[in-house]
Amino acid sequence: MxxxxxxxxxxxxxxxxxxxxxxxxxxxxxxxxxxxxxxxxxxxxxxxxxxxxxxxxxxxxxxxxxxxxxxxxxxxxxxxxxxxxxxxxxxxxxxxxxxxxxxxxxxxxxxxxxxxxxxxxxxxxxxxxxxxxxxxxxxxxxxxxxxxxxxVMGTGRHAAVAAKVGPGKSVAVVGDGAVGLCGVIAARRLGAEQIIIMGRHDDRIALAREFGATDVVRERGEEAVERVRGLTGGFGVHSVLECVGYAQAMETAIGVARPGGAVGRVGVPQDETIPASLPAFFGNVTVGGGPAxxxxxxxxxxxxxxxxxxxxxxxxxxxxxxxxxxxxxxxxxxxxxxxxxxxx
Amino acid sequence: MxxxxxxxxxxxxxxxxxxxxxxxxxxxxxxxxxxxxxxxxxxxxxxxxxxxxxxxxxxxxxxxxxxxxxxxxxxxxxxxxxxxxxxxxxxxxxxxxxxxxxxxxxxxxxxxxxxxxxxxxxxxxxxxxxxxxxxxxxxxxxxxxxxxxxxVMGTGRHAAVAAKVGPGKSVAVVGDGAVGLCGVIAARRLGAEQIIIMGRHDDRIALAREFGATDVVRERGEEAVERVRGLTGGFGVHSVLECVGYAQAMETAIGVARPGGAVGRVGVPQDETIPASLPAFFGNVTVGGGPAxxxxxxxxxxxxxxxxxxxxxxxxxxxxxxxxxxxxxxxxxxxxxxxxxxxx
Missing domain, CATH: 3.90.180.10 (Medium-chain alcohol dehydrogenases, catalytic domain)
Incomplete structure (x- = not known):
């Protein structure tokens, strides 16, 4: 064959x-x-x-x-x-x-x-x-x-579940690939009120909006963190779906999480360690997820x-x-x- | 004054x-x-x-x-x-x-x-x-x-809550200091069935047993992980209370967590990154916690x-x-x- x-x-x-x-x-x-x-x-x-x-x-x-x-x-x-x-x-x-x-x-x-x-x-x-x-x-x-x-749809759902998405929650999705886009669908399906897609490809962002994204952040790194905070009353989101797997994406994910929030990661990690241990700790931010x-x-x-x-x-x-x-x-x-x- | x-x-x-x-x-x-x-x-x-x-x-x-x-x-x-x-x-x-x-x-x-x-x-x-x-x-x-x-009692409880301790669960407590010992109390109070204290000080271990610890693991590192797995049917514990804050303790904590398990960390982290990202990911192990x-x-x-x-x-x-x-x-x-x- x-x-x-x-x-x-x-x-x-x-x-x-x-x-x-x-x-x-x-x-x-x-x-x-x-x-x-x-x-x-x-x-x-x-x-x-x-x-x-x-x-x-x-x-x-x-x-x-x-x-x-x-x-x-x-x-x-x-x-x-x-x-x-x-x-x-x-x-x-x-x-x-x-x-x-x-x-x-x-x-x-x-x-x-x-x-x-x-x-x-x-x-x-x-x-x-x-x-x-x-x-x-x-x-x-x-x-x-x-x-x-x-x-990808199950993986997007897993990110949302690990990030504890629920009715009325604010959500950020890091990554506008197929999994991130399915994460938008999953977040909306679980009742999220605000869904911020973080990516920079016009076609993908357009699809994310059709799937239920309410806001778009095209910046990266510290700028992206500031933008998300600006969209969420200064504190960040309840739930972050990390759908990339690179250290910078995880650092951004932790950075945009609200105190007491959760990051659900489904991008296969490309590094041995999770960055931003101290911000995650001092914000009581949970990091979960894995193979969906x-x-x-x-x-x-x-x-x-x-x-x-x-x-x-x-x-x-x-x-x-x-x-x-x-x-x-x-x-x-x-x-x-x-x-x-x-x-x- | x-x-x-x-x-x-x-x-x-x-x-x-x-x-x-x-x-x-x-x-x-x-x-x-x-x-x-x-x-x-x-x-x-x-x-x-x-x-x-x-x-x-x-x-x-x-x-x-x-x-x-x-x-x-x-x-x-x-x-x-x-x-x-x-x-x-x-x-x-x-x-x-x-x-x-x-x-x-x-x-x-x-x-x-x-x-x-x-x-x-x-x-x-x-x-x-x-x-x-x-x-x-x-x-x-x-x-x-x-x-x-x-x-310390509130912090031990926070570790247990972040580690999702509940009735019938198996628990490991990394660290036999005051917080770890209070973590044993908190885990028992939340209904844990098996509580493994990981430490090596006789007086503290004796107190941990009085507080409800069912097993003791004195080893460290990979040996400790093997011992905990041996005590838990080969898979590790549902909940790990990381009450130390050093990278080796966190690595052990992730190592003894069962797939789908959770680590609650309350020891102030002494490192910029969380170790064992890949084992945590592939085991769908959640890491949470922070200032209680x-x-x-x-x-x-x-x-x-x-x-x-x-x-x-x-x-x-x-x-x-x-x-x-x-x-x-x-x-x-x-x-x-x-x-x-x-x-x-």
């Missing part, structure tokens, strides 16, 4: 690889109908060391179940499913507590030993726990929004997608076939596209 | 200073009946640069109101009051939200421009908001425990002290007069005493 393989920074190729196949009795095999390129795929795109064997790419998918292992109970061939970026058994104590990204059997698609989703097919471990059956056909018009339930338990959020978010109350699929502003994936990486890296959908 | 003044690292003296007096109409003047030396006083005791004028020391007190400004409503001369380490107006939005340490008029006793509590008397700004009237006489046997409501809103906790904790359900005053294991204060610093620094009470 054909799959996306990265061999080093900037070197993404579509290769012929061995067909995905059932290995464990708890596996399912899915034929990928939609996948996408993630902002986090750009980290290895910038800095991956050259590799002869390469790394399979992609961790977000919707697909049709083609085959199941002997122990799979809840799925059958022909089912259309959404595949979260992490697999999880669905039965361990962490899965039961709603944190499948800490499952005792957790694994992340695209890591060594797993298939990547930017491909014709994927072997899905712990299929019963991992996959969520969708009640629509494989070419439904809602496909882009449903696809975001595999990562998107599998646990699907049930909550799905009705809003199906009934059109939220449209996170609008962040997918370009569609390519498998052959177009390498250029999709380039387009995202050049900020030509917010997020690229793949139809293998 | 006589007051404690620090002139440099290790140089604590009792000096004659101008009498404390009412300055603002919202002030009260209290005659100090009990004060104490704080673990945080040891930071300047180790590293303060030499100063000709020196710094007034002490921020925890019980005293008798001697005089009040024209605008003070809720107090009268003769009232016995507990004085939290921070003053606050009691009326701003942060005070109303239960975070008086973020009061728009907040100040900390012993900082420049304020009196210190290791003295015969103290001018208390915003007396109505700051002071809490006690329903006992000034030499009541409960005085040590009541005195801890000015800082002890004024807001007095009402909650007082009945338990008055009715003898908690005895935080047992951390005060030595009593000195004002002249004994310099040796009290030495005794705490040498770990001869857990915490020293001062009777001016």
């Amino acid at each position: 054909r799959a996306t393989v990265m061999f080093g920074a900037g070197d993404v190729r579509i290769e012929d690889v061995p067909d995905a196949a059932i290995v464990e009795p708890t596996d399912a095999l899915i034929r990928v109908t939609r996948a996408c390129i993630c902002g986090s795929d750009l980290h290895p795109y910038h800095q991956m060391e050259r590799s002869e064997t390469g790394t399979r790419m992609g961790h977000e998918a919707i697909g049709v179940v083609e085959d199941i292992g002997a122990d799979v109970q809840s799925l059958k061939p022909g089912d259309l499913v959404v595949m979260p970026f992490a697999y999880s058994d669905g039965t361990c104590e962490f899965c039961r507590e709603g944190l499948p990204t800490a499952c005792v059997h957790v694994g992340f698609f695209g890591n060594p030993g797993t298939d990547g989703a930017q491909a014709e097919a994927v072997r899905v471990p712990y299929a019963d726990g991992t996959l969520f059956k969708l009640p629509v056909g494989e070419d439904d018009a809602l496909m882009p929004s449903l696809l975001t339930l595999s990562d 338990p998107v599998r646990a959020y699907v049930e909550e978010l799905l009705p809003d997608v199906l009934e059109g109350r939220i449209e996170p699929g609008r962040v997918l502003d370009r569609t390519v076939g498998l052959d177009g994936v390498p250029d999709g990486y380039r387009a995202m890296d050049d900020r030509e596209a917010i997020k690229v959908m793949v139809r293998p | 006589r007051a404690t003044v620090m002139f440099g690292a290790g140089d604590v003296r009792i000096e004659d200073v101008p009498d404390a007096a009412i300055v603002e109409p919202t002030d009260a003047l209290i005659r100090v009946t009990r004060a104490c030396i704080c673990g945080s006083d040891l930071h300047p005791y180790h590293q303060m640069e030499r100063s000709e004028t020196g710094t007034r020391m002490g921020h925890e007190a019980i005293g008798v109101v001697e005089d009040i400004g024209a605008d003070v409503q809720s107090l009268k001369p003769g009232d016995l009051v507990v004085m939290p380490f921070a003053y606050s107006d009691g009326t701003c939005e942060f005070c109303r939200e239960g975070l008086p340490t973020a009061c728009v008029h907040v100040g900390f006793f012993g900082n420049p421009g304020t009196d210190g509590a290791q003295a015969e008397a103290v001018r208390v700004p915003y007396a109505d908001g700051t002071l809490f009237k006690l329903p006992v006489g000034e030499d009541d046997a409960l005085m040590p425990s009541l005195l801890t409501l000015s800082d 809103p002890v004024r807001a906790y007095v009402e909650e904790l007082l009945p338990d002290v008055l009715e003898g359900r908690i005895e935080p005053g047992r951390v005060l294991d030595r009593t000195v007069g004002l002249d004994g204060v310099p040796d009290g610093y030495r005794a705490m620094d040498d770990r001869e005493a857990i915490k020293v009470m001062v009777r001016p």
Whole structure:
């Protein structure tokens, strides 16, 4: 089958690889109908060391179940499913507590030993726990929004939950990428009154406004902090969604948090330490978040997608076939596209 | 009047200073009946640069109101009051939200421009908001425990609240100083099932056990993390109370937290950054806490002290007069005493 393989920074190729196949009795095999390129795929795109064997790419998918292992109970061939970026058994104590990204059997698609989703097919471990059956056909018009339930919409929600967004709260979203934009949707959905998008790309900011952002801050660093304080009576916001992962973004996030506020971080941290320890401490600002338990959020978010109350699929502003994936990486890296959908 | 003044690292003296007096109409003047030396006083005791004028020391007190400004409503001369380490107006939005340490008029006793509590008397700004009237006489046997409501018991509670301690939870307390020991009391009071004290001083550990600690871990660093995991089914604890403030303590705290767990930090951070960003992120571990809103906790904790359900005053294991204060610093620094009470 054909799959996306990265061999080093900037070197993404579509290769012929061995067909995905059932290995464990708890596996399912899915034929990928939609996948996408993630902002986090750009980290290895910038800095991956050259590799002869390469790394399979992609961790977000919707697909049709083609085959199941002997122990799979809840799925059958022909089912259309959404595949979260992490697999999880669905039965361990962490899965039961709603944190499948800490499952005792957790694994992340695209890591060594797993298939990547930017491909014709994927072997899905712990299929019963991992996959969520969708009640629509494989070419439904809602496909882009449903696809975001595999990562960015759930991740935006996780940032909002970790930042303790609630009715009447003021919120800042650091980062106007796909996750930040989904964070705006999530914040509004949770009842936030004021939502400040912090970013500087006109097209993304326009979308953020349509999703519910009430204010825009284009500045960075100390200037941005001053601007947010100016918009919030001098004290900052109750909740900050840190959707970038760089130290400067976290420093800004802590800087714009109101005393007693919370920062929810979902951008994969690119540093060993969290900056601004003293401001966070003296402001009693909480820093939480991590890999989003998107599998646990699907049930909550799905009705809003199906009934059109939220449209996170609008962040997918370009569609390519498998052959177009390498250029999709380039387009995202050049900020030509917010997020690229793949139809293998 | 006589007051404690620090002139440099290790140089604590009792000096004659101008009498404390009412300055603002919202002030009260209290005659100090009990004060104490704080673990945080040891930071300047180790590293303060030499100063000709020196710094007034002490921020925890019980005293008798001697005089009040024209605008003070809720107090009268003769009232016995507990004085939290921070003053606050009691009326701003942060005070109303239960975070008086973020009061728009907040100040900390012993900082420049304020009196210190290791003295015969103290001018208390915003007396109505700051002071809490006690329903006992000034030499009541409960005085040590009541005195801890000015800082360490409220701070231990804050660590537990920030660490999301609740019924049935597993808890680790990093640090066996007075705050850590009060953290054990707070964790038990909030219903924790397992409380692991992490420290290595026999006397303190014995007290921690009496306060409700169920397990002891004397190791440090990676060994400590392994031991706590071994005591908790391999995963770590739900809640960690970080009561030290050094980077190694925070690294340990994050290391012993279970995925989805929370660290409540109340030790004043001695570093610019929070370590272990990646383990915290990948474990979805929350880091919260800061200067404890002890004024807001007095009402909650007082009945338990008055009715003898908690005895935080047992951390005060030595009593000195004002002249004994310099040796009290030495005794705490040498770990001869857990915490020293001062009777001016």
